[in-house]
Amino acid sequence: MDDLIAQFTVEGRELVQQAADDLLFLEVNPQAKDRLDSAFRSVHTLKGSVGLFDFGPMLAVLHQAEELLSQARAGKIAVDATLIDPILAVVQWVDDSIGGISQSGTLSENQAAQAPRLLRILSGEMTESPDESVTTSAFEVPGWAMSLRKHLSGAVELAGLVAIRYSPHPECFFNGDDPLATMARLPDLRHLAVSLKEPRSSLETYDPFRCHLVIEALAGSTAAEAQAMFRLIPDQVEIVTLPTADEERPAASGQDINRSTAAKRSPTMRVDTARIDKLVEIVGELIIAKSGLLPLAAEARSTGETSLSRRILSNHDEIERLVGSLYAAVTQARMIPLEQTFRRFPRLVRETAGRLGKAVDLVINGDMVEADREIVESLFEPLLHLVRNALDHGFETEPERLQIGKPPRGRLNLSARQRGDQIEIEVADDGQGIDPHRIREIATERGLIARHQAADLSDEDALQLIFAAGFSTTSSVSDLSGRGVGLDAVQNSIKVLGGTVELRSVAGEGTSFILKLPISFSLSQLMIVEVGSERYGVAMADVIETHRLPRAAIQSVRAGEAFVLRDRTIPLLDLRSMLQLPPQQSTSHDLKVLIVQSSGEKVAIAVDAIAERAETLTRPLTGLLHGIHGISGTTLMGDGRVLLVLDIEELIA
Template identity: 60%
Template sequence: MDELIEQFAIEARELVQQASDDLMALEADAGNREHLKSAFRAIHTLKGSVGLFELGPMQDVLHHAEDLLSQARAGTIAVDATFIDPLLSVVEWVDDSIDAIVETGHLSDAHDKQATRLLRLLNSEMTEREADEPTAPSKVIPNWALLLAERLPSADTSETTIAIRYEPHPECFFNGDDPLATISRLPDLRHLSLSLRELTLSLKDYDPFRCNVVIEAISGGPLSKLEAAFRLIPDQVTLVELPQSDDQRPSAPTDTVPERLADRQKTMRVDSARIDRLIEIAGELVTAKNGLVPLAEQARGHGDGALARSIGSSHEEIERLVASLYSAVTHARMIPLEHTFRRFPRLVRETSMRLGKTLDLVIEGETVEADREIVGNLFEPLLHLIRNGLDHGIEPEGERLQFSKPARGRILLRARKRGDQIEIDVIDDGRGMDLERIRKTAVDRGLMTAAQAAVLPDREAMQLVFAPGFSTASDVSDLSGRGVGLDVVQRSIQRLGGILDIQSALGSGTTFTFRVPISFSMTKLMVVEAGGERYGIPISDILETQKLPSAAVQPIRAGRAFILRDRTIPLLDLADLLKIPRAKGACADLLVLVVRAGDDRIGVVVDAIAERTETLTRPLSGVLQGVPGIAGTTLLGDGRVLLVLDLEELIK
């Protein structure tokens, strides 16, 4: 049962997202019949999945939502905002209920109580529509007939067709009725499907003398001949005339169905833990591969050059294969940004309505792919940026009209691939950032003096919005004003190995741009020694290495520095940064790594540089989790654990 609920949760979230996307699309284009049919199918399928569990209130709500969509498909009610609002409320309620269902197997008390309110909302919507539209056709096409019509090829819907649902009486055999013979005599039969009225739980419960079948079919008619064929059993048959409009046609000809099925069979749902395990194995292979290098050196040291060359050749071949394996596994983790982007339209709609603002959210580049973990971790920073645009950026409609702007605001969420990185923009056409107000806020909060703020360049003043606790909001709300926001965004992007930039023009809008890696890949490390221990430093953090004479070091206040190409570089010792004893013995020359810390360059003294290696860095866990200055761990070729340092964090 646990596995069944888990599978239900996965499919339910997909169906909820599909329904939400279609309903949002319908709000923008009410005449789009494909989105209407897609939303109907999502709710219909979701209702069927819910029926497997004891979730009666949810099934009732979804049944009423399905009826509302069915009426819209039949053309008896109009698709507008008042039609979409209750359906989106249902979708949101189902989405919020899934976690509780997974944990307990049933609806929580709070969600159970909300079901009654949603039923009243849906019922009142249908009642009001029927009262407001007296001229609408009174006959509503049943759901089973609509679903049955979609199984026909488009060519078969050019003329009037009749949907047939025949439920033979269980004792029909004793009355001399033969259901299949009756169906076979129907004129122009175009589709036939059989199903069971009741599922038989066991073979001993099966009664071969009782009819347990439901027959559904489509005939070209005419209706009079069908009524004549069933004249003796009218109580067992339902006949529905299907209209000739495009609303009943499937979205693609039937000759493409095998192709769609083939595409579906090419994909399969795999537990992400299995792919993560493959990543770990690939990392262990990298470690084993690195172990061949010292082995070749040992062979060369013993005078066996032929063996050393053979080991070196094997190392190169294994390195190529491991790189191919790692690339294949990382690509298996790639998913489109759509998995994160598609969550924002509904959020923007609800938030803008609460703020009383009208705007459009435009999404571009949602098909760009990145590592599953990166895509998942992008939601929080993007959420902050979009909320920032909604609350601070986009002006109310009246204010926009005063400045000759379109009444509706616009937020653009755009992604594109740049080499091995993805670049994401969040652009609003709102009021922009007032640099003078930012300077004044910085002075009021004690971040700098008035004199410093007056001479601060615009570029640096813009960066003040990323300071912890900084906010220009005058009022505290659930969206802004608490001093928590852009600094969190910047830290989140930095944890993903990315950078964040901001551009703004007063009165025109603001653009946030950040670049993050497409995937977490193997890291090239420089292995150094300090205090008798070895540590790894990402080569990307190291600008250059210098062999510095001791006499070139100059004391400056409480620290030390040296001159490099007419530039003063502060000098630190790695052992001091790690708070470990320095190695004994003085050396005339110092081995210095010149690294970047923000916009500054810092020299870091190490005892020795051992080697360069390419390896997979694992994040910290257990007691080491959260230790500042430690980015992760990896294994050396000889099996020793190596701590990978974050020098910028250590220097801070």
């Protein structure tokens, strides 16, 4: 089934439920304007969703229902049964229709055939209650309702009888409900049967304060009268009008009934993302607690408790395995396809290209690649900048393309692919490309770089200038470009997500931006380093190697220091001075250094000591600490201390 249909059925059921709740509330409290507004929004949103598909009859019915609610909001019609009953019938019809749509992807002929009658009811052309006609179907009479007929003699007229199945909430007594008294108030009650929901339990486990009953009845009243009796507890009751003899169809087998019931069960469950985020936090706490077992094992071993130390380490390994499985499961629950972001671009490209007088075809590939929800949802803004940049600056007009021998319509590719634990998203156009010489000129004109520095840049490095804040190739400001905000924002947004941006361009042929991002925010492998009495975390991914460097090997180079490692000169920085900590004399004859990569070059960073490695969940800085230079986040260690995680690239820059 199409993913859009699947999403519609999930959201549609939520909107139907919200509309029904609001309408039932309005029946008791017609002056509740907020609930009237909520019902209108639900029907309006539902109509908008239906408009995406070829469900014409449903769209017409919802439009009429929306119009009635709009008039009620304006005070033109009263909020009473004349308004609520028809719209409740529509809501029930939509709910029934969604069940078929979720299986076949289309509105069934049987459901579509009811639309004209609903329209007449909504327009006031029919005065009879819509509930009976809409909620009753001779083709969908459940087995329990048909079985109740056996309890009446054959001479009794069965046509038009209403079958009711009431399953009171277990806590109904505490709500002041009396299930048997409620059933006794049904008009023209013909038959009543009471049974247990579950097999009889022992007297020791039976709870007399909870209701365990299922009450079934046959009554000569109408479905509308029965629904009025249960209007405050509609989720606890099923009401079916039994068919006449000529409408009767062969009873479905138990297997068919079970299959039908199973088909109505939704295969998905909407969960508040905050709950999943909370699970991630709990996993982080478990990881910290797990790490605390290692110091305990070392302490036990140092006191001679070798056997205890081994048992602690064994438990540590088992907990580590379980925590890893739990983290993988929670991470998987947060994964959604990129299609949820990509689907927003076809219409945007069509409209924007039309405004610019350009003909562009958008080709999307790999939209079913999955990534963490936060990453997918955060990608729209940077991709929007790249797409607009391609449409405004990348593509030539149709006459210009024909003049240089290109197809009249441009081609914009938006594609995604998975490579290991990363995703690559590419935005590529077959436009005019980027001229490095022009980039140098614009950068110097705008004061972003000195002219002699621009002249020394290679073409590849010159292209990177377009990521500088304030850079724009457009002299005039429009609603699309010219403000100098765009590609620098793209780079910053992707960096926050833990990714990078690559640019490839050939003048006259086109430009390609490649975003490389992690699939999920995984556990961080950290190397713990010490500077004086302070401890800091450095991402293992940033460290190429560690090295013990004799002080005699250090040489002064201009205003800094360097050393030679395997016939290559490596600049040397001191972490203490980078963090602006007070200087301290060291008596050691050698230095411990981390060899890291910065802007494509190897750089060494001196530390006082290299401690253990740790696997943790790193939290970004928030509050007063947000935006501190050189710090990417914090994490808790097994001993309860907070560890600052360094952003090495930012510290070096």
